Amino acid sequence: MRLISQIGEWFDRRLQLAAPIREVAEHRVPRNTASWWYIFGSGALTVFVLQIVTGILLAMIYVPSGGEAWSSLQSLNHEVTLGWFIRALHGWGSNFMVAIVLIHMVQVFLFGAYKFPRELTWIVGVFLLLMTLGMAFSGQVLRFDQDAYWGLGIGASIASRVAIIGPAAVKLMLGGPIIAGATLSRFFALHVFVIPGLLIGFVCLHLLMVVKLGINEWPMPGRLVKKATYEAEYHELTKKDGEPFVPYAVWKDMFFAAFILLAVAACAVYFGPFGPAGRPDPTIIQTAPRPDYFFLWLYALLSLLPPSMETPALLIGPVVAIAFLLLLPFLSGEGEKSWRRRPIAVLTILLLAISLGTLTHLSGYTPWSPHMNSWSGDPVPDRFLRGTTALQRQGALVFQGKQCRNCHSLGDAGGHRGPALDSVATRLTQDQLIRQVIQGGGNMPAYGKNLSPAETTALVSFLERLHPPNQAPARDASRDVAISETPETHAPAQP
Amino acid sequence: MSNDNTLSRRGLLMKLGILFNGIVATAIAVPIVRFLLSSITRGPANSYLAWVTLGSVAEFPEGETRLATFRNPNAMPTDGKTIDTACWVRRVAGDQFQVFAVNCAHLGCPVRWFPQSGLFMCPCHGGAYYRDGSRASGPPERGLFEYPNKVQNGLVTIQAGELPTPGSPTAALLGKKPPCA
Numbered sequence: 051m052r053l054i055s056q057i058g059e060w061f062d063r064r065l066q067l068a069a070p071i072r073e074v075a076e077h078r079v080p081r082n083t084a085s086w087w088y089i090f091g092s093g094a095l096t097v098f099v100l101q102i103v104t105g106i107l108l109a110m111i112y113v114p115s116g117g118e119a120w121s122s123l124q125s126l127n128h129e130v131t132l133g134w135f136i137r138a139l140h141g142w143g144s145n146f147m148v149a150i151v152l153i154h155m156v157q158v159f160l161f162g163a164y165k166f167p168r169e170l171t172w173i174v175g176v177f178l179l180l181m182t183l184g185m186a187f188s189g190q191v192l193r194f195d196q197d198a199y200w201g202l203g204i205g206a207s208i209a210s211r212v213a214i215i216g217p218a219a220v221k222l223m224l225g226g227p228i229i230a231g232a233t234l235s236r237f238f239a240l241h242v243f244v245i246p247g248l249l250i251g252f253v254c255l256h257l258l259m260v261v262k263l264g265i266n267e268w269p270m271p272g273r274l275v276k277k278a279t280y281e282a283e284y285h286e287l288t289k290k291d292g293e294p295f296v297p298y299a300v301w302k303d304m305f306f307a308a309f310i311l312l313a314v315a316a317c318a319v320y321f322g323p324f325g326p327a328g329r330p331d332p333t334i335i336q337t338a339p340r341p342d343y344f345f346l347w348l349y350a351l352l353s354l355l356p357p358s359m360e361t362p363a364l365l366i367g368p369v370v371a372i373a374f375l376l377l378l379p380f381l382s383g384e385g386e387k388s389w390r391r392r393p394i395a396v397l398t399i400l401l402l403a404i405s406l407g408t409l410t411h412l413s414g415y416t417p418w419s420p421h422m423n424s425w426s427g428d429p430v431p432d433r434f435l436r437g438t439t440a441l442q443r444q445g446a447l448v449f450q451g452k453q454c455r456n457c458h459s460l461g462d463a464g465g466h467r468g469p470a471l472d473s474v475a476t477r478l479t480q481d482q483l484i485r486q487v488i489q490g491g492g493n494m495p496a497y498g499k500n501l502s503p504a505e506t507t508a509l510v511s512f513l514e515r516l517h518p519p520n521q522a523p524a525r526d527a528s529r530d531v532a533i534s535e536t537p538e539t540h541a542p543a544q545p
Numbered sequence: 546m547s548n549d550n551t552l553s554r555r556g557l558l559m560k561l562g563i564l565f566n567g568i569v570a571t572a573i574a575v576p577i578v579r580f581l582l583s584s585i586t587r588g589p590a591n592s593y594l595a596w597v598t599l600g601s602v603a604e605f606p607e608g609e610t611r612l613a614t615f616r617n618p619n620a621m622p623t624d625g626k627t628i629d630t631a632c633w634v635r636r637v638a639g640d641q642f643q644v645f646a647v648n649c650a651h652l653g654c655p656v657r658w659f660p661q662s663g664l665f666m667c668p669c670h671g672g673a674y675y676r677d678g679s680r681a682s683g684p685p686e687r688g689l690f691e692y693p694n695k696v697q698n699g700l701v702t703i704q705a706g707e708l709p710t711p712g713s714p715t716a717a718l719l720g721k722k723p724p725c726a
């Protein structure tokens with residue numbers, strides 16, 4: 051025991067670190083900050099350390115080359131002992147990190163912790179969030195599979211829309227004129243050197259400010275932040291009602307750190323690593339790329355925005371959002387901290403959470419994507435075929451054969467890009483059906499050039515049957531009048 | 546010790562030191578920046594583009610649209626499979642061809658050709674195009690990107706080498722503009 055303390059003293063005489071470490075550990079924090087609400091910052095740091103460790107381990111096997119990245123991931127998954135587990139830890143760690151960073155940010159926002167004097171802590175935190183998202187995207191690129199390849203194409207398409215510098219930005223991003231080996235190498239440099247280096251630096255700054263400025267006290271409704279008096283009040287609070295950070299508050303952080311590592315490991319064991327999906331071969335075009343979980347909302351948004359809104363939303367939206375986050379502490383640097391007295395703050399968070407949740411949920415079944423195999427794979431429900439004429443059956447074949455089903459569902463099978471057609475006959479008359487098929491419109495292509503008159507007649511006669519048994523098909527009242535005047539004309543179906 | 550008006554020897558040496566470092570840093574920064582921007586600044590405009598062969602005319606039946614692949618003119622040894630690119634070749638009649646990029650004009654996903662309905666459909670956000678590449682429906686704001694093509698010695702060749710994206714200057718020259726609504 052004496053030997054150990056002697057060795058310790060030998061080192062500390064040279065390093066002189068014991069005193070500052072003790073000072074940090076024992077700095078007094080307000081008692082009420084030792085709460086389960088205050089654990090997410092340290093949780094994010096814990097996952098970040100896990101990401102560094104697992105990332106270094108993966109880099110021992112991974113080859114950042116367009117030709118070999120995919121197969122090196124396959125060896126990690128299947129050949130290297132526990133390679134699959136390290137990949138799974140890194141992949142799940144990434145998901146957890148994005149989630150915890152977001153939760154941490156929401157908590158800080160709702161507790162008013164961004165207000166004076168912690169403005170810069172918040173701003174550094176915004177950059178940490180952006181870097182975390184940058185790590186998530188570049189990490190998906192390093193999993194160099196079909197999704198990564200086409201995902202890069204989507205990134206390039208978005209970047210190219212920036213005025214004036216767009217095309218140059220694309221070449222800079224891709225490291226050349228196309229997505230290829232140089233693209234992967236450059237994202238490797240970003241993911242492994244540039245962003246992590248910045249992240250480590252910014253995390254240190256962030257922590258330094260947390261220690262120097264003190265942990266944000268529990269917000270009390272009515273206790274307003276004033277620049278003139280806040281620091282003295284906070285000092286008073288830690289003196290009167292404070293406790294040393296270690297061990298008073300830190301035990302909760304430690305429990306959460308262990309819990310989060312356990313949760314990541316459990317997900318890694320149970321669900322396994324992410325991909326890689328198909329080989330990144332641009333000549334295999336039978337693929338529908340999807341982004342990783344945290345970018346799914348963006349995938350949904352891009353399909354639901356009107357086309358004219360898309361470029362402005364893509365290019366101006368992020369700039370406005372980031373500018374707002376950076377300016378927030380200057381817009382409301384003083385005043386009420388408690389979320390109980392900040393209804394707009396709470397509603398903003400709820401609105402964002404519901405929007406992101408809804409968009410993510412929608413991207414789970416992508417109603418905007420045509421089902422590419424429905425035309426050949428999905429059966430026409432019996433009820434629409436029973437008792438049909440030869441012409442109507444022919445129409446059902448046209449319906450399937452011309453890929454209508456890829457966008458229009460029948461009996462819930464098929465695409466949802468266009469409206470479901472189970473009861474289309476109650477909405478459109480024969481004339482309207484013909485017009486819609488031939489001329490398209492309302493986001494439907496015109497089929498006039500691709501259907502013969504006979505095919506159109508058959509198709510429309512099939513579509514006219516698509517109505518529930520207890521509901522009459524739509525009819526054109528003016529036509530009834532015309533027909534009553536010329537009795538020999540073919541009469542429309544009566545209800 | 547120096548006051549505001551005089552410059553001590555040490556002070557002058559430090560300032561000279563800063564100046565010297567500044568000159569050296571600039572001298573090193575120039576090649577670093579040129580290296581970083583090399584993928585943009587490479588040679589004259591469109592220097593990535595070159596004529597590549599897709600195959601003989603006979604491989605493409607008249608009136609049909611077929612998938613073809615070509616090797617990128619700017620190959621790097623680490624490209625692997627990404628060196629190849631696919632494109633849709635439509636032989637209109639005789640030596641008249643249309644060669645479309647597989648990349649959707651919306652966000653670049655690979656579009657698929659459905660000969661039965663004469664449509665290209667995109668699996669991502671549901672963009673659709675007619676057989677001549679013009680926009681049919683969905684989020685794209687324009688028709689498919691088209692490579693310039695010519696028939697030489699019975700071979701179909703196209704001018705390629707750059708990823709077609711909505712904002713690229715080559716894309717602005719090529720392909721169908723959206724039809725008047």
